[in-house]
Amino acid sequence: MNSEFGLIARYFTRPAPAGFLGVGDDCAMFPVAPGHHLATSTDLLIEGRHFFSDVDPAALGHKSLAVNLSDLAAMGAQPLACLLSLSLPQIDDDWLQGFADGFYALAEASGCPLIGGDTTRSSGGIVISVTVMGQVRPEHALRRGAARVGDDIWVTGTLGAADIALRLLQDRLPPNPSLLAATRPALERPSPPWRLAQQLAGVAHAALDISDGLAQDLGHILLASDCGAELVYNALPIAEALHGLDDALLQDAVLSGGDVYQLCFTAAADARSRIEALAHDASVLATRVGAIVAQPGLRVMGPDSAIIMLDHAGFDHFS
Numbered sequence: 001m002n003s004e005f006g007l008i009a010r011y012f013t014r015p016a017p018a019g020f021l022g023v024g025d026d027c028a029m030f031p032v033a034p035g036h037h038l039a040t041s042t043d044l045l046i047e048g049r050h051f052f053s054d055v056d057p058a059a060l061g062h063k064s065l066a067v068n069l070s071d072l073a074a075m076g077a078q079p080l081a082c083l084l085s086l087s088l089p090q091i092d093d094d095w096l097q098g099f100a101d102g103f104y105a106l107a108e109a110s111g112c113p114l115i116g117g118d119t120t121r122s123s124g125g126i127v128i129s130v131t132v133m134g135q136v137r138p139e140h141a142l143r144r145g146a147a148r149v150g151d152d153i154w155v156t157g158t159l160g161a162a163d164i165a166l167r168l169l170q171d172r173l174p175p176n177p178s179l180l181a182a183t184r185p186a187l188e189r190p191s192p193p194w195r196l197a198q199q200l201a202g203v204a205h206a207a208l209d210i211s212d213g214l215a216q217d218l219g220h221i222l223l224a225s226d227c228g229a230e231l232v233y234n235a236l237p238i239a240e241a242l243h244g245l246d247d248a249l250l251q252d253a254v255l256s257g258g259d260v261y262q263l264c265f266t267a268a269a270d271a272r273s274r275i276e277a278l279a280h281d282a283s284v285l286a287t288r289v290g291a292i293v294a295q296p297g298l299r300v301m302g303p304d305s306a307i308i309m310l311d312h313a314g315f316d317h318f319s
Helices: 004-011 057-074 093-110 161-169 177-188 194-200 214-225 247-256 269-281
Strands: 037-046 078-088 114-121 127-136 152-156 207-209 228-232 263-267 286-293 297-301
Touching (some): 057 078, 057 127, 057 177, 057 194, 078 093, 152 269, 161 247, 194 263, 194 269, 214 247, 214 263, 214 297
Parallel strands (some): 078 114
Antiparallel strands (some): 037 127, 078 127
């Protein structure tokens, strides 16, 4: 079993849903509903760059799929299927079992079955590539360029916890075991609101997932939509575990911290009650945090209407 094909057979060959052709042929096949378009996205996770070597493999399996489901959510797309490619320095049965269990648990919960992929041996660390595919009616897809002046700006979930966990793990903050325990799940087991996102298609206007920091990612909507935004800092949904931190540290984590994998979206003011009801039904926290305005740029309004100046907007792989 210690071969590429044995590895696939043992850990990544599970029955595909009816009507799907999954692992075993040169290509996978699956149906798309009439009137829908295929939505697809892919992400790389590299050991030492995107995850620590000692991370729980089940958590890593979960996150590997979650970060891609977050992209489908940003389009309002329904997950259909996914592909997984792994580059491993060696076969570690315990690691693979944990990783596969974490991956499949989220795949089953989200209706995004694994139907193919690839494995190879690496000369360095572990490299993980996941491609997700979903479906959405093109007229309902949430696009970055669809924000309108007067729209509310909404954020799902909470902000800042993943960034603080990362700083603690990188020794950029003094050791704090209780704070790390409270924030690490946000970093290693993100929960993108994929159920709510499908309901927002046709209700919200523009959306994206918060992967590199709220300020930076919202900036992509503003650029694509040729507009500006005003955020109210005191309205932002800050993770409860972060209360009591230094104000400057907290602001940076909340506004510029990445690895959130929640939605930032815009919608007309008359959709507020509808969005609140949809979020309640999906058991998702959705918070109105600002508005789209005509004046270009992003302004974050702090206490006493003072504008908060950002040291940096968010994460950039090549900065």
